[in-house]
Amino acid sequence: NAGVTQTPKFQVLKTGQSMTLQCAQDMNHEYMSWYRQDPGMGLRLIHYSVGAGITDQGEVPNGYNVSRSTTEDFPLRLLSAAPSQTSVYFCATRSRDSKFYGYTFGSGTRLTVV
Amino acid sequence: GNSVTQMEGPVTLSEEAFLTINCTYTATGYPSLFWYVQYPGEGLQLLLKATKADDKGSNKGFEATYRKETTSFHLEKGSVQVSDSAVYFCALLLSSGSARQLTFGSGTQLTVLP
Numbered sequence: 001n002a003g004v005t006q007t008p009k010f011q012v013l014k015t016g017q018s019m020t021l022q023c024a025q026d027m028n029h030e031y032m033s034w035y036r037q038d039p040g041m042g043l044r045l046i047h048y049s050v051g052a053g054i055t056d057q058g059e060v061p062n063g064y065n066v067s068r069s070t071t072e073d074f075p076l077r078l079l080s081a082a083p084s085q086t087s088v089y090f091c092a093t094r095s096r097d098s099k100f101y102g103y104t105f106g107s108g109t110r111l112t113v114v
Numbered sequence: 115g116n117s118v119t120q121m122e123g124p125v126t127l128s129e130e131a132f133l134t135i136n137c138t139y140t141a142t143g144y145p146s147l148f149w150y151v152q153y154p155g156e157g158l159q160l161l162l163k164a165t166k167a168d169d170k171g172s173n174k175g176f177e178a179t180y181r182k183e184t185t186s187f188h189l190e191k192g193s194v195q196v197s198d199s200a201v202y203f204c205a206l207l208l209s210s211g212s213a214r215q216l217t218f219g220s221g222t223q224l225t226v227l228p
Binding site: 040108 | 155203216218219
């Protein structure tokens, strides 16, 4: 019963490098989201998906790409890393039919861009 | 737009003290309200929720009442423990629209001293 699995847990990138943050869930949840957490700013929505093949932008989408080819996976791609993307990234999922709108969060990926 | 404002931290209390963390919101519509807790090095966990005005959410000795007239959802606990040390996030979720994504406050760091 893994829930939401994020990999890697830690990553250091050089400015200009690209990478993919992985998010996988085994709960068959339709909704998946990516948030970034920065000190004093709470969590801000980057991108989200309401089902396989459907994605949309959140509050802070610039510099990030997503795709949703399967229900289980929702990778977040950094195209050309910048120091401003140093943050902790969380993936969250929810069942569309959840009566209580309960989101399940992964344990996060701490990214440092130097 | 939608927003959540939390009292700024950090908050430091002695064990068995009374806790209040203020949360107010602005929303176009009738949101559901949540408190999430983040323990060190972990992802967010749902602490409690309220889905309509005058509802009281409660869990692990924490309580919060959905006050529509003051647009507030303050978190309270009568007697905190060292194990309550964490970051607490207030969040809202609108019931309309297909995306239904969470909007978070900036978080309040709580430290409880023995």
